[in-house]
Amino acid sequence: MSTVHTLARQERAEFAEFLDTLAPQQWSAASLCEGWTVRDVVVHTVTYLGHSRRSLFIEMVRHRWDVDRLNSDAFGSFAGVAPE
Numbered sequence: 001m002s003t004v005h006t007l008a009r010q011e012r013a014e015f016a017e018f019l020d021t022l023a024p025q026q027w028s029a030a031s032l033c034e035g036w037t038v039r040d041v042v043v044h045t046v047t048y049l050g051h052s053r054r055s056l057f058i059e060m061v062r063h064r065w066d067v068d069r070l071n072s073d074a075f076g077s078f079a080g081v082a083p084e
Helices: 004-020 038-046 053-062 067-077
Strands: none
Touching: 038 067, 053 067
């Protein structure tokens, strides 16, 4: 039986493989999330992967529990990062 960590790694690998199939113009396409591009959704999805529970808690406190502000900062910090 798979562990949660194994399943999470598998899901991330499959997600990365899917993202590799996107053409450059697809990254800037509108997503199903109103006002968000595909790139925004990807940044929102992957930006939290490097956080421990403690660091995520600290970031939430720093952003005064405002997830929109936290996301906005994440979008800015990933602005110059190419999809590769």
